[in-house]
Amino acid sequence: MFAFSKKIGIDLGTTNILIYVEGEGVVLNEPSVVAIHKESSKILAIGKEAREMLGRTPSAIVAIKPIEDGVIADYSIVENMLKFYIKKIHKKWVFFPPYLMICIPSGGTSIQKRAVKNAAIKVGCKKVFLIEESKAVAIGANLDITKPEGNMIIDVGGGTTDVAVLSMGDIVTAQTLRTGGNKQNEVISRYLRKKYNLTVGEITTEEIKHNIGYAIYPPKNEKMSIRGRDLLGGLPKTIEVTAEEISETLSEPLSSIVEGTKLVLEKTPPELAADIIEKGIFLAGGGSLLKNFPQ
Numbered sequence: 521m522f523a524f525s526k527k528i529g530i531d532l533g534t535t536n537i538l539i540y541v542e543g544e545g546v547v548l549n550e551p552s553v554v555a556i557h558k559e560s561s562k563i564l565a566i567g568k569e570a571r572e573m574l575g576r577t578p579s580a581i582v583a584i585k586p587i588e589d590g591v592i593a594d595y596s597i598v599e600n601m602l603k604f605y606i607k608k609i610h611k612k613w614v615f616f617p618p619y620l621m622i623c624i625p626s627g628g629t630s631i632q633k634r635a636v637k638n639a640a641i642k643v644g645c646k647k648v649f650l651i652e653e654s655k656a657v658a659i660g661a662n663l664d665i666t667k668p669e670g671n672m673i674i675d676v677g678g679g680t681t682d683v684a685v686l687s688m689g690d691i692v693t694a695q696t697l698r699t700g701g702n703k704q705n706e707v708i709s710r711y712l713r714k715k716y717n718l719t720v721g722e723i724t725t726e727e728i729k730h731n732i733g734y735a736i737y738p739p740k741n742e743k744m745s746i747r748g749r750d751l752l753g754g755l756p757k758t759i760e761v762t763a764e765e766i767s768e769t770l771s772e773p774l775s776s777i778v779e780g781t782k783l784v785l786e787k788t789p790p791e792l793a794a795d796i797i798e799k800g801i802f803l804a805g806g807g808s809l810l811k812n813f814p815q
Contacts, residue, residue: 525616525646528606531623531656532598532636534587535678535701535806537567539605547609552678554597555583563597566604575721589679589698590625592635603643617646626652626682627696652691653677654684657804665689670792671799674781676807678702681777683784685792693787697780701807703773704729711769713751716759720748728766735774735813738767770810 529540532552539548550567557564558580565573565583573583586594586601610618620640624633633650640648654673658665665671665686675682678701684694705725712718720728724746732744742763750757781801785793803814 526610526618527621528610528618529621529623529656530602530640531653532587532602533677534585534590534680537601537605539609541609548605550605552587552601553583553585554601555581556597558582563600566601571723574723587679590628590677590696591632591679592639595635595639599639599642602639606643606645617644619647619649620645621649621651623653623656624650625680625696626654626684626691626694628652652684652694653682654686654691654694657682657802658686661802661804663802669799670788670795672784672788672796672801674777674801674803674805674808676700676777676803676805676813678806681780681805681807683777683780685784685788685796687792692789692792693784695780695784697776699773699776700805701729703776704733704770704807704810707769707772708733708766711765712746712748712759712761715765716761717751718746718748718757718759719751720746724748728761729770729810732761732763732766733770734763734767734811735770736767736815737812738763740764774813 527542531538535552537550537552538546541547551571553570554563555565555570555573556562564581570583577583586597592598606618622636622640624636637648637650653675657673657675658671663671666689668688671686673684681697681700683697685692705722708728709720709725712720728744728746732742743760745758745760747756747758
């Protein structure tokens, strides 16, 4: 039976869910979004199809994110989402339940860890293991964390940022910050409302960040036309925004990551800190893809 029971790794992220299957690599990368009918609570769509409904659904249908800041916000919906995706990649799931490893934030509480594990067990997995995100990143980057050397990981996810120092196969010090890619989107959206009286959807905000979002050193002449709805008149409206504006707006959530990193370094033993100075910091997560983020 073991030969037919797949070994599956899941990154249950606030923004996306990624699934890895041993021997096959990453087989699925879908948004962590579920569309449900308000009155009946019936699930209408999951993943990409549900994400496309964000901001476009009638009042009776709502597209929700069941994972907030790396924590399960809606247990039953996460359970259904897991079941849907596991069945999608493992056709013989009922007869040969998979072995499952799920990534969790380094700063997750025992209650949060138990909630994730219970959701996976209830789906029908043969055995469930939990691994801290920073450890998973290190393994994925082929870092040898078993040696008595310091390795620093910054994993910028959608809802949280994991900052950790690893050595001798374990986490020496770590902090999970309640900021990430979603927070970056929020400050951009807030800025557009305040400065231009313009409201835009989540997908548009994401496009703005990807196209003209810079952590630092934005080019002076880079601009983008943005369409949205005028808050005063309620009619469609188009404005032009510069990369410099967006970069300044993003300074707030990025400063939180810088301060969190400093705090973790302050708690790091001097010998390991010296290793980090020599090796540098390893970045991971979609939020770290922001232009000029490494600088």
